[in-house]
Amino acid sequence: MSIAVVGVNHRTAPLEVRERFAHAPREVPAALERVLSAGAGGGVLLSTCNRTEFYLAEPGDATPATVWAILTERLGEGRSASEYGYLVRDRDAVRHLYRVSAGLDSMILGESQIQGQVREAWETSRSLAGPVLHRLFQSALLVGARVRSETALAAGAASAPSAAVALAGKIFGRLAGRVALVLGAGDMAELAASCLVSEGVRVTLVANRTYERAQAVAEELGARALTEGVRVTLVANRTYERAQAVAEELGARALTLDEAWEHFASADIVLTSTAAPHAVVTWERVAPAIARRGGRPLCILDLAVPRDVEPAVGQLENVFLYDIDDLQAVAAHATADRHHEVPAAERIVSDEVDRFWAWYAGLAAVPVLKEFRERLDDLRAAELERALKRLAHLSPEDRAQRRHACR
Amino acid sequence: MVLVSHLLALGLYGVATALALTPFAGLRPAPRALTLGAPLAGAAVHVVGVAQLTPVGVAPALSILALFLVLLQVVSERVFRASAVALFTGPLATGLVSLALLIGLGPDARPVVGGGRWSLLHITVSILGLALLALAFIAAALYLLQFRELKSKRFGQVFRLFPPLERLDRLNHLSLVMGFPTVTLGVLLGFGLRYAGGVPVDAAQIVWGMLTWLVLGWAVGVRVVRHWAGRRAAFASIAGFVAVVLVYLALKLAAPGTERFL
Numbered sequence: 250m251s252i253a254v255v256g257v258n259h260r261t262a263p264l265e266v267r268e269r270f271a272h273a274p275r276e277v278p279a280a281l282e283r284v285l286s287a288g289a290g291g292g293v294l295l296s297t298c299n300r301t302e303f304y305l306a307e308p309g310d311a312t313p314a315t316v317w318a319i320l321t322e323r324l325g326e327g328r329s330a331s332e333y334g335y336l337v338r339d340r341d342a343v344r345h346l347y348r349v350s351a352g353l354d355s356m357i358l359g360e361s362q363i364q365g366q367v368r369e370a371w372e373t374s375r376s377l378a379g380p381v382l383h384r385l386f387q388s389a390l391l392v393g394a395r396v397r398s399e400t401a402l403a404a405g406a407a408s409a410p411s412a413a414v415a416l417a418g419k420i421f422g423r424l425a426g427r428v429a430l431v432l433g434a435g436d437m438a439e440l441a442a443s444c445l446v447s448e449g450v451r452v453t454l455v456a457n458r459t460y461e462r463a464q465a466v467a468e469e470l471g472a473r474a475l476t477e478g479v480r481v482t483l484v485a486n487r488t489y490e491r492a493q494a495v496a497e498e499l500g501a502r503a504l505t506l507d508e509a510w511e512h513f514a515s516a517d518i519v520l521t522s523t524a525a526p527h528a529v530v531t532w533e534r535v536a537p538a539i540a541r542r543g544g545r546p547l548c549i550l551d552l553a554v555p556r557d558v559e560p561a562v563g564q565l566e567n568v569f570l571y572d573i574d575d576l577q578a579v580a581a582h583a584t585a586d587r588h589h590e591v592p593a594a595e596r597i598v599s600d601e602v603d604r605f606w607a608w609y610a611g612l613a614a615v616p617v618l619k620e621f622r623e624r625l626d627d628l629r630a631a632e633l634e635r636a637l638k639r640l641a642h643l644s645p646e647d648r649a650q651r652r653h654a655c656r
Numbered sequence: 657m658v659l660v661s662h663l664l665a666l667g668l669y670g671v672a673t674a675l676a677l678t679p680f681a682g683l684r685p686a687p688r689a690l691t692l693g694a695p696l697a698g699a700a701v702h703v704v705g706v707a708q709l710t711p712v713g714v715a716p717a718l719s720i721l722a723l724f725l726v727l728l729q730v731v732s733e734r735v736f737r738a739s740a741v742a743l744f745t746g747p748l749a750t751g752l753v754s755l756a757l758l759i760g761l762g763p764d765a766r767p768v769v770g771g772g773r774w775s776l777l778h779i780t781v782s783i784l785g786l787a788l789l790a791l792a793f794i795a796a797a798l799y800l801l802q803f804r805e806l807k808s809k810r811f812g813q814v815f816r817l818f819p820p821l822e823r824l825d826r827l828n829h830l831s832l833v834m835g836f837p838t839v840t841l842g843v844l845l846g847f848g849l850r851y852a853g854g855v856p857v858d859a860a861q862i863v864w865g866m867l868t869w870l871v872l873g874w875a876v877g878v879r880v881v882r883h884w885a886g887r888r889a890a891f892a893s894i895a896g897f898v899a900v901v902l903v904y905l906a907l908k909l910a911a912p913g914t915e916r917f918l
Contacts, residue, residue: 419806422820544886546821567886569806579811589684 250613252381254342255316255334256295256302259356262333269323270301270330274373280319281377287315291379293386295349295370297363299356304346306381343605346385347598350393352402357580359402359587359594364393381612385605392601399597402590405583412579413550414445416571417518420548430516432509432523432530432557445518513538519549521557530558532565539565550576629655658761661705662719666753668698669726673746676739680813691739692730695746699726702753705761711779714914715759720780722752724787728831732791736827738819744794759914778849779917782842782865786900788835789872793897795828796890803887825886828893829879836876843869860907861918867903871896 257270272280272294281292281303288309295302303316313336320330337345345354350367352359371378371386378386397403406415414424421427429445513519513535523529530549539547544567551558551572563570633655637648672694675686685691702723709716729745732738802818805811818824843865849855875896878884884892907918 416806419802419815419820420822422822543883544888546886571809575809575811578809582811582816 251307252339252342253305253308254302254337254345255313256300257334258300261335266333270320272296277373281374283319284312284315285377287312291377291382293370293374293378293382295367297366304382306379340602340606343385344598344602346389347392347601350389351396351594351598353594357407358584359407361403388601388605392598396594396597400590400593402587402594405586407580407583407587409576409580412576415579417548420546420569421517427517428515429518429520430512432521510534511538514541522552523557525557526555528557528559530562532559532561535562536565539568658705658708661701662753662757662761665698665702665705666750668694669746669750669753672698672742673750676742676746679817692733695726696730699723711776714917715756715761717783717917718752718756719761720783721787722749724784725749725790728787728791732827736819736823738823738827740798740818741794774845774853775849778842778845781838781845785835785839785842788831788838789897792828792831792835792893795824795831796893799824799828799890828889832876832879836872839869839872858918860911864904864907864918868900871900
């Protein structure tokens with residue numbers, strides 16, 4: 250009996266290697282079937298941007314080599330995947346998964362996204378997981394939930410998008426009902442805007458150089474927003490007519506990018522993430538609108554590299570301008586606080602590893618108990634037949650009753 | 657009993673101040689039950705002591721002011737989750753009670769000069785108005801500190817432990833809006849005592865009372881009528897409170913003595 254983890258993570262492999270190992274959900278069954286055919290009682294593949302790990306129940310001697318072969322095929326260039334990876338067995342493998350699920354092994358300590366990724370991996374691999382891994386992943390999710398509820402490992406804003414929410418929250422307190430203007434539609438802006446929307450912020454404008462991306466982000470935000478009564482207005486500067494058509498479908502109003510500067514007078518939060526090679530939010534463009542705010546604070550979150558907002562804008566009265574470095578500084582502070590919670594989280598993990606291992610060790614006794622019971626049954630049957638031979642005078646009904654009583 | 661309850665209150669206010677300061681010393685913040693419990697317990701024993709005081713002279717006034725400040729701190733924490741208010745009210749209350757004890761507190765057999773209950777009401781309401789003006793000053797000071805941290809992108813303990821700007825602004829606004837009618841009532845009761853009750857009132861008391869009323873009126877006016885908010889309103893509150901305190905000290909220097917508040 251054995252459990253093993255074979256894989257790579259952000260500590261052992263650089264991003265350019267990890268991205269080659271990443272498996273889309275549709276690729277998972279084929280990869281697992283290939284590994285199981287090399288000998289294993291079950292398998293789950295956990296593939297995120299920070300790790301690709303095969304969890305194996307009762308792996309054969311050749312199974313880890315098969316995993317390395319699968320990963321090496323993706324690596325190419327005569328390199329071996331095993332150079333970047335690790336093989337962990339038994340209790341250490343259980344501990345590893347529990348630490349992963351709790352966020353203790355994450356790049357951002359305590360981040361909670363991994364919990365959902367572990368759940369997705371388990372669900373995607375469910376048909377091939379087998380009873381041991383089924384139980385292991387169920388317990389891993391419970392361990393993650395326990396660590397997050399009993400410690401402050403997930404407290405604070407430890408990622409850039411959540412830091413954006415924390416900064417806006419330090420200015421406005423409750424964010425519900427605040428108005429956000431989104432300029433550009435990069436991944437980071439989308440994530441940060443989603444965080445703001447989840448806090449009840451009203452996204453009124455999404456501006457982007459290319460319409461399609463603006464549409465995608467606005468639809469994403471709009472879909473979530475509709476449930477919270479949020480109104481989404483699209484802004485596209487190059488393909489205005491198309492933007493207008495889609496905006497009408499969404500019940501919103503389309504604007505050109507130049508018109509967006511006026512909205513600096515009414516928005517509470519401005520998120521910028523354009524791909525422009527120079528600052529698009531300049532003092533000249535926004536200062537007149539900001540002057541009309543009447544002293545109300547304006548939070549500008551510039552997530553672009555190179556920066557979208559001219560530093561002079563941050564000097565304006567009641568304007569709070571933060572760039573990506575500032576968000577990372579906020580996140581770093583939160584991460585530092587989270588480190589204090591690691592011992593408590595590790596204690597929970599150790600307790601749960603002991604609990605799981607006690608259950609798993611109990612499985613080893615199952616075949617012995619089964620054989621013991623079969624032998625007892627044989628013995629009982631032989632003794633019963635011997636006794637019935639001595640009781641030949643009994644009627645068939647009485648014999649049947651005796652047989653029944655001996656079961 | 658007066659002394660014992662004031663000493664107990666002093667100790668508990670000291671504990672509350674220490675608890676409020678622990679995060680700034682790099683220690684884990686104390687549980688909320690403790691940061692609320694210590695000042696509340698202090699206020700409870702303080703009330704027992706204050707109930708036996710004759711509110712005449714500087715020492716009882718300081719003691720009552722300390723009590724109101726602590727009670728307002730607890731309310732601020734409960735309603736606005738503004739635990740950072742304790743950073744000011746804790747040391748202030750501790751200092752005011754210490755000063756009252758140094759000046760000398762004790763049950764006084766002398767009756768309040770004229771007016772009886774009305775005089776007591778005038779004193780209590782006026783000190784409550786002053787405490788609300790002090791709370792507006794504290795909220796404004798916290799606002800400016802948090803504003804500076806946010807503007808200069810420093811994400812240390814002030815950033816983490818101080819309430820959001822908007823909440824501090826609302827606390828300042830509410831303190832002023834509640835403080836103005838309170839002080840107005842105190843001033844009206846003072847005039848009533850003088851003209852209807854025939855209680856002798858010094859010119860210094862009239863000057864200071866009117867100044868406090870005008871300052872609060874101006875601070876509320878610029879906020880409500882001229883819609884000042886944020887940093888400008890915070891500066892106005894601080895300037896007003898400092899003016900009230902400085903004028904009191906100047907008037908007190910002109911006529912020293914602890915038997916009378918002014």
